[in-house]
Amino acid sequence: MIWSSSRPQLGFKRVAVVLLVAPIVALAPLDPVQAQQIPSSSVNAAELISSLKETTLQSGLTVAATTVRTVETTTNLNLRSSPSSSSKKLAVMPKGTELSVSATHAGWSQVRYGGKTGWASNDYLRTVAKAIRAGELGKTTAELKLRQNANTVSKVLTTVPKAGIFTVKRISGGFAQIIRRGKTGWVQSKYLSTVAQKPGREIYIDQKYTSNRAGLTDIYWTRVSGGDLRESVNGKILIGDIPRNSVVYRDLKLEKTAGSVSGWIFVHTQGMTGWMKTSQMSRKSTATTKPSKYTAKQVLAQTNGKVPEKMLAAIAWDPEKTLIASPALKDLNRLNAAFKKKFGKNIDIDLAYRTRATQDAYWIKLGPYVAARPGTSNHGWGTAIDMPETYDYSFRGKYFKWLKANSKNYNWVHRKILEEESPYAEAWHFDYVGR
Ligand SMILES: [Zn+2]
Structure with missing residues (x-):
């Protein structure tokens, strides 16, 4: 579903507000474990160590968390005014409360709960992995082993680089199934962060x-x-x-x-x-909007991304007067006429010709999993068009469905490798295959 909207999908969130309405008397206001788990007379060792550290340090300094970490209380836990078990109790946070850590210090985490900012012992907090779901795009947060099965012992098929972006096919017990270089395998899903939106040609x-x-x-x-x-x-x-x-x-x-x-x-x-x-x-485009005498074959004989200006033309009905390979223009105009007859509007064009310099810039900026390798994309010959990444042009969208079914009659195709099941899935890219 990640493709179906240009808006980032919100992950599910446990809402602390709901828990707040629970009567506080029903909770065991112990610090930090539940009554039945610890004799009331005993001192919690972990917390004691933390407070000793606190004493040793004396600085009161807090170290800002480099990334905002989401944690969950593993028991009913006191929120304290400072990172020490002897400091003032501000509130009792029920077991399972989800919190964002804003700073850490000597075994304590600074969190905000019930409108109050305070400290909770790390011993009773666990990191909540933002659960990625099937169909979503995941970005690897570390270099990973791609394994044959959903476990940590099966055969390693290949490695997956850090910051790679993959579509998650399936989720099974903490593992995500992805495809890497044609190999279908499993990685631990905790090392995949959700990419809210498919990064495309934009930056x-x-x-x-x-x-x-x-x-x-x-x-x-x-x-x-x-x-x-x-x-x-x-x-x-x-x-x-x-x-x-x-x-x-x-x-x-x-x-x-x-x-x-x-x-x-x-x-x-x-x-x-x-x-x-x-x-x-x-203030205006002076590019020709007329099909030229050149053939697609002649354009494709040029260096990718260095097509001479005389072989390019502007799309007349496009408000941006986007440049494409001039031999592809006639068929695009025909395709657009049919599209307009069906939908009462022109095809929206986001991008067509892209120079080598632009491709290089993208490659440097976005890397191999988002940008096409410079010199390989049909955009470099102006024989590809991209539509905007909106719902109607996505796999579920009416425009995409129509274009997929009809564009081939006009020598424009949506390639198999870009279909929804592919790790390279992209609904909004069409290639020109005419002569
Ligand atoms: Zn494209």
Whole structure:
């Protein structure tokens, strides 16, 4: 279902509020274990050690947790005012309460419960693995062994790199079934974090997903060939060699945040953000929207990502006037006419031609599991189109279903390797197969 929406899916959450309404008298307000598990006279050794450490340190310093960790109380547990068992009791947290750890110190975790921030002994907290589910995208948090069966003893088929992204086929007892290099096997699901949304051709800015449009309407096209997108004004080139008539969206809000610079604008283009020279901008596309004399074969004979401008054309009915290989234009126009007849609107195009420089930038930024290896994607010849990652263009969506069934009549295909069952599943990419 992760594909079916452009919105990240929310994981299930145990809500502490529900537990709060339970009468507090029903709980054993012991610190930190339940009455039947420990004689009332005894001192809990673990907690004692913690408090001794606390005494030794005396600093009162807290170490900020590097990542927000979700924990669960394994018993009815006291929330204390400081990381010490002799400090003031603020509340009793029922067994099974889910908490976020904001800091740790000497065997204690700082948590917030019932509107109060306090400390809980780590001995009675356990980390809650964010349970990944079948059909979701998982990202590996460590290098893993892919095993034949859902256990830690069966044959190792291959290794799975850290930060790889995989679709989880099945879940079984703490193991997730994934496919790696054509081999179906199992990894421990606790080492997979849920990827909320399929990362696509677009890029993350400060961990936030963005697109070319990003809600922006201030549109330009590049008026020179070989334009540069830079990290900062006169700074590092993020993407060089941007072709003439590439669409550019100005982001005035970010530009002002960064500090406006005369002669430069802050833009979203090619799925990335950065600075471009205003002298490279035009308010309209001058690219031809007419099919050319060139054949697909001639375009495919060019170096991937370095298709000459004369072999590219703009899609006339696309508001962004996206560039594609000109021989593919006629069939795309026909496909769009049929689509429009069916749905009363044009096909939404997100991306078509992508230069080698753009591919390289993606490869560096996103890595092998998201970006296509530079020089291999049909986008590099302008013979592929991507639709936006919206519900209607997803596997469950009406547009996708129609395109999958009909595009081949117009020499556009959705390839088998991109089908839903594939680890490379992608609904919104179609390839041109005409001549
Ligand atoms: Zn694509």
